[in-house]
Amino acid sequence: MLSGHNLYLVALSLAIAVLGGYTGLGLAGRILGKTDLQRRALLVGATVVLSTGIWTMHFIGMLAAPLPADTAYLVLPTIVSFLICALVVGMSIFFVVGSRPGTLGTALAALLLGVGICSMHYVGIHGLAGPFTIEHDPWKVLLSVVIAIATAYGALRIFLDPQVGLRLAISAVAFGLAVSGMHYTAMWGMHVVPASAGHDMAMMAASLQMSSQLVSLVVACLCFLVTAGFLLFLLPDQWGRADSPPALNSTEGAEIAVPRAMEREASPMQPQPGRIERIPVESGGATQFIPVGDVRSIRADAHYTWVHDGHRERMCGWSISGAEAALDPTIFIRVHRSHIVALPHVTLVRKEGDAAVVELDGANPHQAPVSRARVAEVKARLGLTRSSAV
Incomplete structure (x- = not known):
């Protein structure tokens, strides 16, 4: 040949x-x-x-x-x-x-x-x-x-x-x-x-x-x-992070600051604090509701979010911080400044440098990033020991 x-x-x-x-x-x-x-x-x-x-x-x-x-x-x-x-x-x-x-x-x-x-x-x-x-x-x-x-x-x-x-x-x-x-x-x-x-x-x-x-x-x-x-x-990623905020102590699970651009304007659909049963999403020009138990992840996009139910993503009028405040903290965790995941639906955790990635189940499995400041807390919440390989 x-x-x-x-x-x-x-x-x-x-x-x-x-x-x-x-x-x-x-x-x-x-x-x-x-x-x-x-x-x-x-x-x-x-x-x-x-x-x-x-x-x-x-x-x-x-x-x-x-x-x-x-x-x-x-x-x-x-x-x-x-x-x-x-x-x-x-x-x-x-x-x-x-x-x-x-x-x-x-x-x-x-x-x-x-x-x-x-x-x-x-x-x-x-x-x-x-x-x-x-x-x-x-x-x-x-x-x-x-x-x-x-x-x-x-x-x-x-x-x-x-x-x-x-x-x-x-x-x-x-x-x-x-x-x-x-x-x-x-x-x-x-x-x-x-x-x-x-x-x-x-x-x-x-x-x-x-x-x-x-x-x-x-x-x-x-x-x-x-x-x-x-x-x-x-x-290494750190070469491009001169304008990033200082790393938080990963062992303390400290709160991740949300950029001001995401908090600047109130969302037209603000959630009420406390535990909720459904999340409103926009689909086909109408508002639909996803049961909280079906939610796999929530991803920030400017002032709004995208909710993944294991099949596909749909836009929600809530901000990422509003969604975090409304959801049950024993089930949902903020793993990244732009991502919230439902711990019961996590099927895999994989280390990527100092950070990690989790995979969520569903008909169309998808992934969400875990910031290095949240890795220790995510491992602890999933029952992984410090010696466990991510």
Whole structure:
């Protein structure tokens, strides 16, 4: 399959795909628990890094291939291939992170991602220009599509599974195999057939082109950006917390301050202090009520909150501090300045650096972050000892 390829560039292409996957999926995983603006920024960052990793891997693979020396690259198909990649990756990540789907939803996201990777590849391939034509083996085209979809499903499934240790690293490797496996299988089924001297010369002359040397320079810059993004992602979170309030003593379970922006205006639907039986939510232009026993988590969003009942999130007019005051403190706990969870529905606790993440049960299980100031209290409330691994 790799006969005639430069094996050093092949190895580099795989490494770039894995590094891009690790950084992009890592950014996507941090969307949980952020403000609306932060979530949008992280989604854009994840999309850019993942699509850049895919596109860069593709063109490193092209440079590694034994193509004719006078091969040029048409600019328009090359740019279109990147846009296809960015669009599909962005849609897949938005769907997976936004709804945390089950098996069927993950399969649909993998189908979209795999077909997008293949589309990017074949559009990019037909951006090659020279005195030759390109032919494809239909069965190997089909095999490349199957490889892309199957490995993309594995990457997304591992990424969403909180019980898999080192899941980000493993999902990044699976993502790298999805991209590179598809590419080199497709290259295996591609045949460059010499054509007559006048073949497509008029079209080539009228098209904007890039030489192999210029493509090499662009790819080298993108390799640097992907690697730099990977290294920056590995920096501890504390490097970016200069404007954060001082850490609270995690052994004391101290109260977490709520930003003033969340307390500035009274909500149009304020809860009454004390224990309540139902929480009002907005759905389909009407107000509905969720029994407190069905509530898994409550997430702050500016002056409002989103209530998750194990199936989906719906908007509530209460502020996060108002919800905390109204709910039974023996059942609900403020685990983060923007999250409240119902302890009876916690099925998993996982350490992430100095902080942690809990998973809540339901038809669509979801996660909530635990700030490092609350880790000790959450462990104690769940009956975990200090020696227990989170």
